[in-house]
Amino acid sequence: MNNMMLKKFYYLMKLGREFELRSKQEYMKGNIAGFLHLDIGQEAISIGSMLAFEKGDVFAHYREHVLAIARGIEPKYVMAELFGKKTGVSGGKGGSMHLFEPKLGFYGGDAIVGGHLPLAVGCAYARKLQEEKAGVFAIFGDGSTNAGAFFESINNATTQKLPLIFFLENNQYAIGTHITWTSPFLEQHNKVKNYMPTMLIDGMDVIEVYNAVIKAKEHIENGLGPIFIEAMTYRYEGHSISDAGKYRSEEELNIYKSKDPIKKLKEYAINEQSIDEAWFEESDKKIAKEIDEAVEFALNSPEPDDEELFDDVFCENCEG
Numbered sequence: 201m202n203n204m205m206l207k208k209f210y211y212l213m214k215l216g217r218e219f220e221l222r223s224k225q226e227y228m229k230g231n232i233a234g235f236l237h238l239d240i241g242q243e244a245i246s247i248g249s250m251l252a253f254e255k256g257d258v259f260a261h262y263r264e265h266v267l268a269i270a271r272g273i274e275p276k277y278v279m280a281e282l283f284g285k286k287t288g289v290s291g292g293k294g295g296s297m298h299l300f301e302p303k304l305g306f307y308g309g310d311a312i313v314g315g316h317l318p319l320a321v322g323c324a325y326a327r328k329l330q331e332e333k334a335g336v337f338a339i340f341g342d343g344s345t346n347a348g349a350f351f352e353s354i355n356n357a358t359t360q361k362l363p364l365i366f367f368l369e370n371n372q373y374a375i376g377t378h379i380t381w382t383s384p385f386l387e388q389h390n391k392v393k394n395y396m397p398t399m400l401i402d403g404m405d406v407i408e409v410y411n412a413v414i415k416a417k418e419h420i421e422n423g424l425g426p427i428f429i430e431a432m433t434y435r436y437e438g439h440s441i442s443d444a445g446k447y448r449s450e451e452e453l454n455i456y457k458s459k460d461p462i463k464k465l466k467e468y469a470i471n472e473q474s475i476d477e478a479w480f481e482e483s484d485k486k487i488a489k490e491i492d493e494a495v496e497f498a499l500n501s502p503e504p505d506d507e508e509l510f511d512d513v514f515c516e517n518c519e520g
């Protein structure tokens with residue numbers, strides 16, 4: 201992995217972390233309302249996967265702020281969306297769970313657990329018919345893997361040999377329920393092994409995530425059908441802003457914090473790749489400025505007009 205790439209990983213992961221910490225503060229101040237699901241601890245997945253996937257179409261579940269930024273949506277447009285402002289990426293009417301930018305092939309944020317998987321299958325089917333090589337990337341949580349839509353999607357994608365990467369972000373919890381209380385095993389690729397090739401990776405390691413998605417991308421681009429990646433990870437915050445996370449022990453949380461993806465990458469970059477400490481200090485300053493500017497932009501943006509209420513509800517003369 202070259203140093204330019206390592207720097208990109210760091211910058212975006214740290215930007216994502218600071219974005220999430222700041223949005224939590226802004227929520228507490230009353231500038232953000234409704235749901236807010238933070239990605240803190242899981243940044244290696246959002247950044248590694250998006251930098252590897254590059255083209256194609258992306259379908260995500262609701263924990264998608266950092267994924268959207270990694271896909272190329274500027275933080276200020278994501279922040280403005282959280283603030284419910286007209287300048288937000290979804291016009292201020294989607295909020296945290298519905299970041300949507302078709303120009304970048306980014307179709308959600310979806311609030312329905314597992315609900316976006318059949319949409320990803322439909323899109324992958326279209327891309328196959330259109331002979332579009334880039335295919336589709338669908339990311340979802342462990343909670344989705346018990347849903348009917350999950351099994352239907354796995355079955356359909358395999359039978360139709362669709363260009364689709366299933367990416368499971370296994371943070372082990374669906375709100376307060378540990379996955380082993382609702383499934384016979386911790387690792388959910390066990391449900392998929394007879395359908396398609398699967399990979400089990402460390403989701404706290406951005407390089408490992410990146411390499412896995414590069415491999416998966418080659419697989420779908422070569423017309424070999426779908427592929428499944430399971431990345432083991434952990435969220436440091438509660439499920440959403442209103443969850444104090446009392447169902448997990450401090451000890452468990454600290455085990456994962458000691459494997460923090462940003463800290464791990466920084467140590468590797470300094471100790472084994474000789475990237476200067478000064479570069480990190482400089483980057484952290486730039487990131488702090490970028491986040492301040494995003495908040496300023498959101499604060500100073502207008503709310504959507506009343507007349508826009510029904511806009512974008514149905515697709516009229518849509519293309520793509």
Ligand SMILES: Cc1ncc(C[n+]2csc(CCOP(=O)(O)OP(=O)(O)O)c2C)c(N)n1
Binds near residue numbers: 314344373375
């Ligand atoms: C079909 C459906 N059932 C239940 C819910 C309520 N719900 C919202 S998030 C969630 C947990 C999902 O956990 P997981 O898929 O592991 O994602 P994570 O929050 O861990 O990223 C549940 C049950 C929902 N939104 N949709």
Ligand SMILES: [Mg+2]
Binds near residue numbers: 372374
């Ligand atoms: Mg989960």
